[in-house]
Amino acid sequence: MRFYLASSFLFPRSFRMRLFALCFVATHIPLLAYAGWGAASGRLALPEFLLLLLATVVGMGIALYGIGAMLAPIHVAQGALATLEEGGTVAPLPDGSDDVIGSLLGSVNRAASAAESRMRTLDLAAKEDLLTGVRNRRGFIADVEDLLPAEQRGAIALLDLDRFKAVNDRFGHDEGDRVLRDFAARLSSELRRGDLVARWGGEEFAVLFRGATEEEAARVLARVGRRLIASPLIVCDGQALTFSAGICRFGGEALDDSIACADKALYEAKETGRNRIVRANQGGQPALPLG
DSSP states (O other): OHHHHHGGGSSTTOHHHHHHHHHHHHHHHHHHHHHHHHHHHTOOOHHHHHHHHHHHHHHHHHHHHHHHHHHHHHHHHHHHHHHHHTTOOOOOOOOOOSSHHHHHHHHHHHHHHHHHHHHHHHHHHHHBOTTTSSBOHHHHHHHHHHHTTTOOSEEEEEEEETTHHHHHHHHOHHHHHHHHHHHHHHHHHHSOTTOEEEEEETTEEEEEEETOOHHHHHHHHHHHHHHHHHSOSOEETTEEOOEEEEEEEESSSOHHHHHHHHHHHHHHHHHTTSSOEEETTTEEOOOOOOO
C-alpha cells in the first residue's frame, strides 16, 4: 500500500500508465547496466546494443499487454461496484482462481447478492401493509399497473368497515388491529388466486377482481358479508362488524378513474345505511342480511 501511494504522483489518473512506467524502468535496468559497462570499458558493440534494446522494448510491450489483460477483472469489478452504488443490479461475475483477483470477484458477487436481497426486502416492505400482511396502497397500484394494458376485464372494489371507530373506542386499538388482521385474512381467503387485495388505508380495503364483472364481484363480497355476520370477527353494541363496498368496472383504463368510481359507489353505500354493496353502473344492492 505504501508503494502504491508513493508512486501515485506518476500518472495519478492512470494505473495502467503507472505500470508502464514501472515496467519501462525495471526492464531497462539490464540494458542501462550493459550500456554503462560498455561505455566504461570501451567494449560497447552498437549492433548488439540495438538488438538488446529492441528485444527489451518488445518484451516490455508483451509484459504490459499481459498485465493489462490480467487487470481487466478489476475494471469489471469496479464497474459492478459502481452499478451497485447507484442502486442497480449486476449479473454474477465469473469465478476467479484462488488468488487476489478471484477473491475480489467473489467479494463483489457476495456484495451484489446481499444488495439484491436487501433491495427485495425493502421493496416488499414498501409495498406490504405491515399490520395485515396484504398489499398496501402503493403495492396494490404497482401490481395493477404491472397488469396493464393487458388487463381488459375486471372489477375494482373499495370496502370500508362499518363503525370501526366504535371498535377502537370500546375495545382499544390492539383489538382493532386484531380485527383488521382477521378481516384481511378472511377477505383474502374468499378471493381467487389471481385477485388482488390491499389495505387501502385505515379500515378501508381495495380488491381487484380479475376477469370478473361487477355482478360477480358483488356476489363474492356478499358471501364475505354473510359469513362475517354468521361468524363475527367482533360484536360491538350487540351487532356483528359489517362492511360497506363500492364496485366499479375495470377494463384496462386508468386505475385512478376506476378507483374514483368505486369510491363514489362506496360513499353511496355508506350514506344509504351501511352494510351494503353498491355497483357503480347498476345502482344499489340490497343490504347484506344480518343472519
